[in-house]
Amino acid sequence: MNSNKADYNTTWQKFVRSHAIYAWLLIVPAALFLFIIVGWPLAETVRLSFTNAGLGGEKYIGWDNFEKLYNSRKYPGIVGRTFYWMFLSVSLKMILGTIGALLLNAKLKGRAAFRVMVMPPWIVPMAIGCIGWLWVYNGHFGILAGVLMHLGILDGPFEFLAYKTSAFYSTIVTDVWVGTPMVTIFFLAAMQGVSQDLYEAAYVDGASRWYRFRRITIPQIMPVIVSMALLSAIWTFNSFEIIWILTEGGPRGATTTMIIDTYKMAIANYKFGYGATRALMVVLFLTVFSLIYLFILGKVHQRFKVK
Amino acid sequence: MEKYTFFQKILLYIAITVFMTYILLPFFEMFMASLRPLEHLFRSPYQFWSDDMSLKAYSDIWDTVPLLGRYIFNSVFLATVTTILCMSFVIPAAYSYARFNFRGKRISLGLFLGVNMFAGAVLLIPLYKLLRSLGLLNTYAAMFVPGAAFLVPTGIWLLKAYLEKIPIELEESAYIDGASRMYILRKVVLPLAVPGLIVVGVATFIGAYAQQFLFAITFNQKREYMPLPAGIFEFVGYQSVIWNELMAASIVGIVPVLIIFLFLQKYLVEGLTKGAIKE
Numbered sequence: 099m100n101s102n103k104a105d106y107n108t109t110w111q112k113f114v115r116s117h118a119i120y121a122w123l124l125i126v127p128a129a130l131f132l133f134i135i136v137g138w139p140l141a142e143t144v145r146l147s148f149t150n151a152g153l154g155g156e157k158y159i160g161w162d163n164f165e166k167l168y169n170s171r172k173y174p175g176i177v178g179r180t181f182y183w184m185f186l187s188v189s190l191k192m193i194l195g196t197i198g199a200l201l202l203n204a205k206l207k208g209r210a211a212f213r214v215m216v217m218p219p220w221i222v223p224m225a226i227g228c229i230g231w232l233w234v235y236n237g238h239f240g241i242l243a244g245v246l247m248h249l250g251i252l253d254g255p256f257e258f259l260a261y262k263t264s265a266f267y268s269t270i271v272t273d274v275w276v277g278t279p280m281v282t283i284f285f286l287a288a289m290q291g292v293s294q295d296l297y298e299a300a301y302v303d304g305a306s307r308w309y310r311f312r313r314i315t316i317p318q319i320m321p322v323i324v325s326m327a328l329l330s331a332i333w334t335f336n337s338f339e340i341i342w343i344l345t346e347g348g349p350r351g352a353t354t355t356m357i358i359d360t361y362k363m364a365i366a367n368y369k370f371g372y373g374a375t376r377a378l379m380v381v382l383f384l385t386v387f388s389l390i391y392l393f394i395l396g397k398v399h400q401r402f403k404v405k
Numbered sequence: 406m407e408k409y410t411f412f413q414k415i416l417l418y419i420a421i422t423v424f425m426t427y428i429l430l431p432f433f434e435m436f437m438a439s440l441r442p443l444e445h446l447f448r449s450p451y452q453f454w455s456d457d458m459s460l461k462a463y464s465d466i467w468d469t470v471p472l473l474g475r476y477i478f479n480s481v482f483l484a485t486v487t488t489i490l491c492m493s494f495v496i497p498a499a500y501s502y503a504r505f506n507f508r509g510k511r512i513s514l515g516l517f518l519g520v521n522m523f524a525g526a527v528l529l530i531p532l533y534k535l536l537r538s539l540g541l542l543n544t545y546a547a548m549f550v551p552g553a554a555f556l557v558p559t560g561i562w563l564l565k566a567y568l569e570k571i572p573i574e575l576e577e578s579a580y581i582d583g584a585s586r587m588y589i590l591r592k593v594v595l596p597l598a599v600p601g602l603i604v605v606g607v608a609t610f611i612g613a614y615a616q617q618f619l620f621a622i623t624f625n626q627k628r629e630y631m632p633l634p635a636g637i638f639e640f641v642g643y644q645s646v647i648w649n650e651l652m653a654a655s656i657v658g659i660v661p662v663l664i665i666f667l668f669l670q671k672y673l674v675e676g677l678t679k680g681a682i683k684e
Binding site: 118121124125127128131132134136138140142146198201205212213214215216217219220222223224225226227229233234238239240241244278279283284287290291332336338343357360364365370373374381384388 | 409414417418420421424425427428429430431432433434435437438446447452480493494495497498500501502504505507508510513517519520521522523524525526527528529530531532534535550551553554555557558559561586611614615616617618619623632633634635637638648651652655658659662663666667670673674677678
């Protein structure tokens with residue numbers, strides 16, 4: 099029996115180990131697909147960024163586009179705004195996602211219904227959700243201005259998307275609205291995966307709800323929070339549709355993030371070469387950001403010896 | 406475990422109400438706007454309720470935009486095809502990453518996840534060229550091929566976590582019994598992975614359904630292939646916007662998918678819990 103078991107193990111180990119080729123064969127279709135649809139366009143973007151490509155043809159111009167971008171007076175503002183926009187939006191999504199998951203995890207009547215009700219912003223096409231928000235933000239006829247006027251907080255119509263500051267925060271509110279349900283559901287799933295024994299043991303020891311939340315729930319779901327925050331940051335950084343439909347980057351550039359700016363340059367102004375340079379900057383900034391995030395994360399893990 | 410006190414319950418319900426108000430506000434607003442006659446919409450100050458509300462917009466939309474039904478169908482159709490295409494790449498790759506150790510595993514997985522960094526909006530111009538040279542512009546494929554590509558990395562990441570939870574012993578014994586590798590994948594692993602496949606499939610479908618705007622307006626000019634998020638902007642004319650019908654059409658357009666989702670959401674939360682998504 100024992101030798102039998104050993105045989106069995108070695109066969110299996112051979113199966114697992116000697117299967118590099120099989121393992122790769124399974125991966126190749128996906129890799130090839132992404133290489134064509136993402137890899138090649140990326141290489142082409144790099145090439146275009148060194149040209150003055152437009153509707154009238156293209157010519158190699160070296161680093162001119164990058165120099166022009168470097169000397170642009172507006173661009174640093176756009177970069178700063180993008181990071182600020184991302185930071186605010188992701189923080190709010192994480193906070194609201196945690197609160198939402200806690201609320202949906204509470205043992206209350208109607209819990210199942212609440213879990214369904216939270217999902218529509220995630221499921222519904224973004225463009226359609228944004229149409230709803232367009233009307234909410236409407237200064238004369240929208241519900242937000244309407245309610246605020248009834249309450250006397252506003253003394254007249256207020257177009258939320260027409261002023262720089264209010265437009266900026268309005269797009270954040272909508273972006274958070276689109277992103278929160280998914281975060282909520284993922285956090286909820288993570289909370290349900292936490293062993294009940296931990297809570298019961300803590301309860302027996304007299305730990306308060308708040309203490310249990312801080313010392314059990316948060317550490318247990320931390321891996322999910324951390325990876326959701328990074329994914330969410332990348333998606334938010336690249337978010338296009340919401341801003342485009344609400345404001346097209348306006349008023350006077352107040353909601354122009356790097357992605358909107360890239361799109362305007364390349365598609366609306368037909369400056370393919372200069373647009374490609376900006377597209378490359380988006381990728382570059384995002385890569386650097388992610389690497390720093392992962393680096394800090396590694397340090398924190400080392401420091402606190404958490405897994 | 407302790408129960409909530411009455412006071413705590415009240416507080417929780419109030420918090421849930423506030424949260425849900427935020428989540429459902431735009432839908433409520435859409436619905437209210439769809440009920441008002443167009444001229445009434447531009448009436449200030451804001452009225453919650455009035456007696457001239459009607460469902461007329463819901464019958465008028467089909468005349469204003471005759472292709473509306475087609476757009477709704479296109480949306481669901483595109484999302485379905487995108488999901489199938491995406492999953493056919495995701496399943497083998499996720500299985501490979503979940504089961505085997507091989508040289509280059511970490512790096513290649515990192516590269517896959519790195520694809521998340523590239524939004525479609527960044528690569529539009531070369532993608533346009535690529536689709537043109539493949540002869541795919543102005544077809545359904547112009548939308549579902551790039552759409553599927555950008556969903557593959559997250560799909561692999563989610564499904565891998567799930568497949569790792571499936572006990573390896575069953576595959577072992579099937580292999581000892583002389584089953585081929587493909588047979589193991591098809592007849593042993595996949596049936597066990599069904600709940601995980603549902604979760605990843607639903608998540609992919611949502612991704613494909615929710616983000617149909619950009620590729621549609623850029624790579625497709627044929628109206629009969631337009632998905633709802635792009636087609637709905639036909640209610641936005643050069644001169645004026647037929648707001649009430651725009652809202653009515655939006656609601657009609659999303660209801661089918663919301664109903665499908667009512668049935669699927671249970672599996673989603675359960676499945677995500679079992680997969681216990683980590684790292």
